[in-house]
Amino acid sequence: MRPRPLLPAAPREPWLETVEIQESAAPYHDWNERITAECYAPNGASRIQNLQGQITRIVNNYSRMSFNFGATLLSWLEEYAPRTYRMILEADAASAERYSGHGSAMAQVYNHIILPLASERDARTQIRWGIADFEHRFGRKPEGMWLAETAVSRWVLDLMAQEGIKFTVLAPHQCARVRALDPSEIAAPRTNAQAAAEKQFKRRASGAVDATAEAAPKTAAKKNEIEWLETNDQSVDTTRPYRVKLDEGRSIDVFFYHGPNSRAIAFEGLLNSGEIFAKRLLTAIDPNQPADRPQLSHVATDGESYGHHHRHGEMALSYALHWIEENKLAIPTNYGEFLAKFPPHMEAEVVDESSWSCAHGVERWRSDCGCNGGKPWHQRWRAPLREALDLLRDQTAPLAEKLAKTLFKDVWAARDAYIEVVLDRSQASTERFFSEHATHELSAEERVTAYELMELERHTQLMYTSCGWFFDDISGIETVQIIAYAGRVIQLAEQLFGAAGKSLEAEFCAVLSKAESNVAEIGNGEEVYKRYVVGGRLDLEHVGAHYAISSMFRAYPDAGDLFCFDVYRRSFDVLASGRGRFAFGRATIKSRITEESEDVCFAVLHLGDQNLSAAVRRYDSAKDDGLWDAFAEAASEAIARANLPELIRLTDRFFGGSMYSLTSLFADEQHNIMKSILDTTMDEVEGSLTRIYEEHATLLHFLTESNMPVPPALALTAGFAVNASLRRALDADRYDTAEVSRLVRRAMIDKLALDAPGLAYAADRRMKRAMMALEQAEPAGTLSVLNETVATAESLRSLPMDINLWQAQNIWNDMLRRESASEWSVEWREGFRKLGHALNLSVDDLVVEHGVATF
Numbered sequence: 107m108r109p110r111p112l113l114p115a116a117p118r119e120p121w122l123e124t125v126e127i128q129e130s131a132a133p134y135h136d137w138n139e140r141i142t143a144e145c146y147a148p149n150g151a152s153r154i155q156n157l158q159g160q161i162t163r164i165v166n167n168y169s170r171m172s173f174n175f176g177a178t179l180l181s182w183l184e185e186y187a188p189r190t191y192r193m194i195l196e197a198d199a200a201s202a203e204r205y206s207g208h209g210s211a212m213a214q215v216y217n218h219i220i221l222p223l224a225s226e227r228d229a230r231t232q233i234r235w236g237i238a239d240f241e242h243r244f245g246r247k248p249e250g251m252w253l254a255e256t257a258v259s260r261w262v263l264d265l266m267a268q269e270g271i272k273f274t275v276l277a278p279h280q281c282a283r284v285r286a287l288d289p290s291e292i293a294a295p296r297t298n299a300q301a302a303a304e305k306q307f308k309r310r311a312s313g314a315v316d317a318t319a320e321a322a323p324k325t326a327a328k329k330n331e332i333e334w335l336e337t338n339d340q341s342v343d344t345t346r347p348y349r350v351k352l353d354e355g356r357s358i359d360v361f362f363y364h365g366p367n368s369r370a371i372a373f374e375g376l377l378n379s380g381e382i383f384a385k386r387l388l389t390a391i392d393p394n395q396p397a398d399r400p401q402l403s404h405v406a407t408d409g410e411s412y413g414h415h416h417r418h419g420e421m422a423l424s425y426a427l428h429w430i431e432e433n434k435l436a437i438p439t440n441y442g443e444f445l446a447k448f449p450p451h452m453e454a455e456v457v458d459e460s461s462w463s464c465a466h467g468v469e470r471w472r473s474d475c476g477c478n479g480g481k482p483w484h485q486r487w488r489a490p491l492r493e494a495l496d497l498l499r500d501q502t503a504p505l506a507e508k509l510a511k512t513l514f515k516d517v518w519a520a521r522d523a524y525i526e527v528v529l530d531r532s533q534a535s536t537e538r539f540f541s542e543h544a545t546h547e548l549s550a551e552e553r554v555t556a557y558e559l560m561e562l563e564r565h566t567q568l569m570y571t572s573c574g575w576f577f578d579d580i581s582g583i584e585t586v587q588i589i590a591y592a593g594r595v596i597q598l599a600e601q602l603f604g605a606a607g608k609s610l611e612a613e614f615c616a617v618l619s620k621a622e623s624n625v626a627e628i629g630n631g632e633e634v635y636k637r638y639v640v641g642g643r644l645d646l647e648h649v650g651a652h653y654a655i656s657s658m659f660r661a662y663p664d665a666g667d668l669f670c671f672d673v674y675r676r677s678f679d680v681l682a683s684g685r686g687r688f689a690f691g692r693a694t695i696k697s698r699i700t701e702e703s704e705d706v707c708f709a710v711l712h713l714g715d716q717n718l719s720a721a722v723r724r725y726d727s728a729k730d731d732g733l734w735d736a737f738a739e740a741a742s743e744a745i746a747r748a749n750l751p752e753l754i755r756l757t758d759r760f761f762g763g764s765m766y767s768l769t770s771l772f773a774d775e776q777h778n779i780m781k782s783i784l785d786t787t788m789d790e791v792e793g794s795l796t797r798i799y800e801e802h803a804t805l806l807h808f809l810t811e812s813n814m815p816v817p818p819a820l821a822l823t824a825g826f827a828v829n830a831s832l833r834r835a836l837d838a839d840r841y842d843t844a845e846v847s848r849l850v851r852r853a854m855i856d857k858l859a860l861d862a863p864g865l866a867y868a869a870d871r872r873m874k875r876a877m878m879a880l881e882q883a884e885p886a887g888t889l890s891v892l893n894e895t896v897a898t899a900e901s902l903r904s905l906p907m908d909i910n911l912w913q914a915q916n917i918w919n920d921m922l923r924r925e926s927a928s929e930w931s932v933e934w935r936e937g938f939r940k941l942g943h944a945l946n947l948s949v950d951d952l953v954v955e956h957g958v959a960t961f
Contacts (some may be wrong), residue, residue: 117587118772120565120594121644123670123699125182126773130583133867135774138179142187145413145420150193151916152424162951164919165424168197169204172275172440173409174212174252177239184243189916198244201440208442213240213248213271216525219570220471222259222459223492225499227518229262231567233269235525242529249442250274254572256406257461257468263360264352273347273359273445275406277462279339281362282455285332287349293449334455339365345390345401347445348454359450361441363406364390371407377416380425387426388435400448403436406462463576471575479577487580487621487631494617494631495588498595499566501610505603506559513556514543517563524560531698550701555602557700562598565591580621581628586638589618589631593639646671646695646704651722651766652775654708658689658718659779669772672696676705679738681745685714688745688753690738692725707734709741709757711750715783718768721761733760792830799827803852810856825858829865836868841876841894843901850905862907869902870910877917892937899944915945922952 119125125136134140154163175183175194183191194211201210215221216235224232233251240248251271253262258276266274344364351357367386370376376383390403412419430436459467469475472492474485510517520543527539540548540556548556574588596614599607614635621631628634649671653662657678664675678691689710696703705725712718725734737760744753768776799806806824809816816824832849835842853860876898883891902909918941921927930938942949 117583117590117638118642118644119587120568120591121642122772127777128583133863138182139186141410141414142183142190144417145410146183147187147190147193148413148912149409149420149423150190150197151912151919152420153915154421154425154428156948156951158948160946160948160951161915162948163424163428164916164952165428166193166197166200167412167420167424167427168194168210169200170210170427170438171423172210172212172250172404172442173197174214174250175409176214176218177216177236180239180243195244204438205440205443206446208249208440208446209244209246210440210442211240211244211248212250212252212275212441213237214252215254217568217570218254218572219567220254220257220461220468220572221262221265222257222468223471224570226261226265228499228567228570230265230269231518231522233265233271234522235567237269237271238525239529242526249445255461255463255468255471256280257459257471257572258456259458260350260352260456263350263358263456264356267352267356267358271358273361273441275361275363275441276456277339277406277460278337278342278344278362278365280457280460280462281337281339281342281348281360282457283334283336284342284348284452284454285334287451287453288332291349291453292451343392343452345392345395345403346452347402347448347450348452349450350454350456359445360454360456361402361404362454363404367403368405368407371405372411372415375416377411377419377422380422381429383422384426384429384435387430391436400444402439402444404441471572481578481624483578483624484622485575485578487623488575490617490619490621491575491580491585491589491631494614494621495569495592497617498569498592498599498610498614501613502562502566502595502599502603502607505599505606506562509555509602510559511545513545513548513552513559515545516543517559519543521560521563524564527560528564554700554702558598558602558702561700562595562602565594565598569595579624579628580631581623581625581634581638586634589635590639590642593635593643597643646697646702647706647722647724647764648770649673649695650693650704650706650708651720651770652772653693653695654689654691654710654722655718655720655766655768655771656775656779657691658687658710658712659782667698670698672698679742681742683745683748683750686745686750687712688741690741692734709761711753711757716768716780720766720770721757721764722766723761723764792827795823796827796831799824803856806856816857821858824856828853828856828858829861832860832865833868836865836872841872841898841901843897846901847904854906860906865905866907866909869905869907870913873899873902873909873911873914874917877914881917881921889933889937892934892941896937896941896944899941903944903946911945915947918942918945918947919952 128136131137131140149167153161198209198211213236215232221229250273464470464477466475470477514520569591573584615632618631674694676692680689692707707725708722710720876895880895
């Protein structure tokens with residue numbers, strides 16, 4: 107059996123609809139999970155501390171500022187970080203209550219495409235998909251929309267206005283020129299309701315600067331006599347909104363953010379102090395302006411600045427807003443509210459094909475302009491990469507139109523509506539989609555074709571995600587990802603368009619070969635495609651291979667799911683011979699994305715550890731039933747006689763030599779299986795080293811007390827044994843505080859180095875599990891659970907390393923806010939108070955904040 111492995115580095119997200127494990131994000135599963143833990147989640151429950159370092163408030167930053175999340179990231183958060191996802195949605199609802207009905211969330215173009223470089227049809231789809239995703243999640247229409255990299259052109263703004271978007275945010279250098287609006291073009295006088303709302307807005311200030319509506323310009327000049335004033339990033343007034351006039355009487359409003367303050371946040375360490383941050387924000391207010399002219403101080407930064415790029419940056423943000431509000435220096439607001447109360451009195455024109463992160467406009471996403479991630483490398487690969495993707499888009503479009511004539515009334519209208527299916531793949535949703543857009547009731551085969559057409563179109567959007575051009579080389583992880591999306595387009599084109607589709611790959615590679623890599627062994631973009639993408643392309647047979655191999659290590663139900671596939675097992679048998687096991691069976695694999703299905707048969711030989719080979723092929727009942735029965739009988743006899751050579755010959759003959767190995771597994775399952783194999787080995791190693799250490803522990807104590815050098819081999823053995831024992835104690839089903847204390851004391855006495863990052867990570871998980879168990883328990887009769895949780899918290903706080911209690915603190919705070927808190931017994935209240943102190947919470951401050959008077 108000659109295995110046919112898949113390259114483990116190949117990104118399979120376009121085929122599996124999930125992010126696989128990314129080793130560079132360790133100890134987290136992937137970068138989404140890591141940045142969520144460091145940034146997205148902390149901003150949903152940010153801390154304000156007192157001088158003793160205790161937490162006095164836990165606030166949701168998102169509810170107090172305008173923000174946006176990409177649709178694809180929100181989709182990931184919804185599935186893998188539901189608590190964070192819920193905090194984001196709750197923040198928008200809370201901000202609407204705080205800011206006169208204007209939620210703080212902004213929509214975003216769907217998958218971060220640089221719209222000025224997109225076709226008009228793609229740009230319109232991106233805007234429509236972004237709006238549809240926003241409405242699906244936030245339950246309202248968006249007022250504002252964030253443009254990827256703030257990349258803008260006038261025609262892009264016009265498309266946004268056509269779709270009902272009221273405003274966007276741009277960099278100050280993207281303002282070309284400004285002038286006063288004609289008085290007749292300024293918003294109509296306020297209604298009584300608007301005036302009342304403004305009074306409520308002003309009352310929130312409780313003595314802050316007066317914020318009455320700005321008077322109309324005193325000029326009586328006619329509209330066509332008002333002159334333009336050229337601007338730059340230093341001269342544009344960022345404290346007011348501007349109106350950009352578009353075609354056919356349309357317009358959109360624009361906020362130009364404060365450039366110096368935004369740069370200071372991102373690059374100058376402004377997040378090191380919340381108070382200094384707050385004072386810097388106030389410098390944007392011009393004291394020379396009339397007191398009755400409202401001014402807006404605002405910045406725009408990458409959300410990852412607050413916690414990921416700058417540790418505890420989210421705390422600086424929450425404290426800055428708290429400090430400004432507490433000292434009544436300004437009124438917090440968001441873009442939607444400010445625009446509704448103080449509409450533009452100035453008109454602006456934007457710099458076409460400009461962005462916030464490229465000094466050369468939008469060249470960073472199509473040429474070697476010099477903007478990069480910092481390495482002294484060229485980016486001549488950018489232009490051929492975009493050319494290759496444009497080739498796929500432009501050549502598949504007419505083929506899709508031709509094929510779609512018998513399936514869809516309008517393929518492009520169907521594409522725009524397909525986002526509803528992406529968001530909800532239930533039967534009701536898909537039937538509604540086909541009812542509205544199909545030319546007739548489609549057969550099962552036609553439905554597969556229709557789905558594949560829509561998936562081809564979806565991946566032509568995903569392959570333009572902007573980060574693919576942003577960094578240093580075409581072999582970077584972000585660029586490989588967008589080339590993988592292109593690989594999915596090519597695969598679908600081959601399935602859909604026959605010979606016309608099959609020629610696309612060669613043409614694509616010919617253009618991509620001109621994309622020169624900075625890495626000598628890579629060479630060019632064609633090699634990137636062949637090395638990192640081709641090996642990751644999946645079909646249903648590959649899914650069957652994964653199912654067959656993984657079934658040797660875990661039990662599957664007769665009907666179950668595997669990533670975005672459903673698997674229906676028809677038969678499955680396992681035979682053993684010594685350490686070896688042989689499994690064979692049949693299954694039906696069906697894609698939940700395209701409804702494509704295939705019957706497969708498989709055989710797997712496992713000789714222990716990583717020694718495994720598998721064979722899979724399509725199964726045709728009409729031709730294969732008799733052959734399969736004969737194979738199963740012969741294979742059973744061979745394994746009964748322990749005749750492995752005969753078993754291998756039988757398998758080769760029936761399956762035709764198409765073989766797979768453990769490297770053929772999808773990355774997550776491959777890691778899980780290898781971990782289970784390694785765990786057995788590591789248990790043996792740890793057991794041996796622990797026995798050696800314990801046998802010589804007294805000698806090590808004597809050497810340490812005598813200040814004599816400890817032999818490196820003994821010190822290494824002791825350190826490994828104690829760290830392993832501590833990890834096991836932290837991961838155990840029942841937490842033993844005495845055992846943990848004993849092991850820590852032993853490490854201190856013998857001067858053993860502890861694995862601080864690994865143990866801290868295990869301690870974080872232990873405390874979270876303890877708090878989740880407490881949260882799920884009913885207060886009545888669960889004092890034992892509460893007492894155990896207190897003991898666990900106190901024990902973990904005593905460890906000689908920083909423990910991240912963030913999630914545990916959030917759960918404590920959530921429990922305090924429940925209505926049932928008023929019904930807790932005296933004993934429970936006292937234990938819960940003690941737990942709060944152990945979690946470094948200023949209990950009395952939090953009790954007052956939440957108004958729990960009877961606590």
